[in-house]
Amino acid sequence: xxxxxxxxxxxxxxxxxxxxxxxxxxxxxxxxxxxxxxxxxxxxxxxxxxxxxxxxxxxxxxxxxxxxxxxxxxxxxxxxxxxxxxxxxxxxxxxxxxxxxxxxxxxxxxxxxxxxxxxxxxxxxxxxxxxxxxxxxxxxxxxxxxxxxxxxxxxxxxxxxxxxxxxxxxxxxxxxxxxxxxxxxxxxxxxxxxxxxxxxxxxxxxxxxxxxxxxxxxxxxxxxxxxxxxxxxxxxxxxxxxxxxxxxxxxxxxxxxxxxxxxxxxxxxxxxxxxxxxxxxxxxxxxxxxxxxxxxxxxxxx
Numbered sequence: 001x002x003x004x005x006x007x008x009x010x011x012x013x014x015x016x017x018x019x020x021x022x023x024x025x026x027x028x029x030x031x032x033x034x035x036x037x038x039x040x041x042x043x044x045x046x047x048x049x050x051x052x053x054x055x056x057x058x059x060x061x062x063x064x065x066x067x068x069x070x071x072x073x074x075x076x077x078x079x080x081x082x083x084x085x086x087x088x089x090x091x092x093x094x095x096x097x098x099x100x101x102x103x104x105x106x107x108x109x110x111x112x113x114x115x116x117x118x119x120x121x122x123x124x125x126x127x128x129x130x131x132x133x134x135x136x137x138x139x140x141x142x143x144x145x146x147x148x149x150x151x152x153x154x155x156x157x158x159x160x161x162x163x164x165x166x167x168x169x170x171x172x173x174x175x176x177x178x179x180x181x182x183x184x185x186x187x188x189x190x191x192x193x194x195x196x197x198x199x200x201x202x203x204x205x206x207x208x209x210x211x212x213x214x215x216x217x218x219x220x221x222x223x224x225x226x227x228x229x230x231x232x233x234x235x236x237x238x239x240x241x242x243x244x245x246x247x248x249x250x251x252x253x254x255x256x257x258x259x260x261x262x263x264x265x266x267x268x269x270x271x272x273x274x275x276x277x278x279x280x281x282x283x284x285x286x287x288x289x290x291x292x293x294x295x296x297x298x299x300x301x302x
Contacts, residue, residue, distance in 0.1 A: 003145050003206060005119075006049045006126040009112040010037065011057030011103040016255060025060045027130045029259065032266050032273070036253055037063060037130045038092070044128055045095050047141035052098045053119050055112040064100055069093045108225030113207075114215040122209045124148065127228075129203025129254075133262050136248025140204050144244045147180060148206045153240045156183065156232070157204035159250060165192050168200035169229045171243055183241040188229045199243065201229075202250055211235050 014026030021029075027037035044052060056063060070089065077086040099119065103112050113127060126141055134140040144155045158171060158181070169188045173181035173196075187196055205228075215231045235241060251265075252258035267277045 001123045002048070003124055003126055003148060004049060005051045005053070005123065006044045006128055006141075007113055007116045007120070008037070008040065008044075008052060008054045008128055008130055009103075009109055010060060010063060010130055011055050011106065011112060013057075013106070017259075023059065025062055026254070027060075028062050028066065029253075031133065031253070031259075031262050032270055035066065036133060038066075039133050040128050040130050041067075041095060043134065043139045043141055044126065046139045047126075047145055049126060049141070050096055051119075052096045053116045054098060054100050055103050055116065056100050057103050057106070067093055067095075067098050106225075108221075108223075109228040110215045110218070110226035110231050113228060114212060114226065117212045120209065120212075124154075124206060124208050127203075127205040127207060131252070131254030132203030133251040133253045134202075134204070134246065134248050135251070135265075136246065138247065140246045140248055140250075141206075143246050144204060144206050147242055147244050151240065151242055153242055154208050154211070154232075154235065155206040155242045155244055157202040157246050158199040158243045159202055159245060160198050161200040162198060165195045165198060165200060166190060170195045170197060171199050171201065172196035173199055173243060176242075179245040179247070181243040181245070183232075183236055183243050185236065186229060186233055188227065199245065202246075204246075208235075208239065210238065 010025065010027045012026065014021035017026050017029065028035040030036075031039065041052065054063060074086060074089055077083075077089065101115055101119070103115060126144075128141065136143070140157055144157060147155050156171075161168060166189050169186055170190055171181070171183045172185040172187070174184055175181055181199070185196065186201065187194070190196070211231055214234045215226055215228075218226060218231055218234060221227050221230070232241065251262035253262050264281075268274050270277070
């Protein structure tokens, strides 16, 4: 079966961005002129996804409003003759069929996927995390779908990580061919000396429906959450899972530094502001304070 459905878990509290996310969802933070979640939805649609289920929580209404039709806004844009921006606004609610499920309690990523079972049915599906922004000529999910079409098994996205490996789930791989591995096992947040490889799991998955029964019966962790990694560790005992070392640049936009990096680099690529922004950066005097509060001036190269 082809991959036509995707789950977007978006029920998290966004605590790393407080107070900005106190009343606004983290997924709606703007990267230049689009909210983060739009980049990921566009990746899914460009990869052939037609049906999207967004898992939301309390305070996430802005996501639903964003992907809805805004009659008042469109009428005002029409009246002012802003036809180009009007066309962009009309495309947003028509990108895909989107429905929403509320995760009433923060019970983990595995639980967020499990509650979408009835909408997914008995077919393979994708999972995309909205704070992993991946800039790629061929969408990351499309690269993974190509692998799924060859092997008809679950596929997870991975990238080589040399620093902070203990922040990720890490696979034990068996090399098959360029950028493709079979997953033998995986470890969640290992110590650097215990990591089975430097291939870290990134927020893109293609999963088979057998995972639902595993998540339904799997033991919760010590925090009371259902962890997706634990479900995948059980799934790999029953059927093959493959890893795609995708081609593209990934931004961890769920962290402040990753969000800022994405903002700068996407701004530089913008047709509207890229040239002017590059000129601004080229003439910027950057200063870095040392422990004695002295500042060293650094001139950016042009």
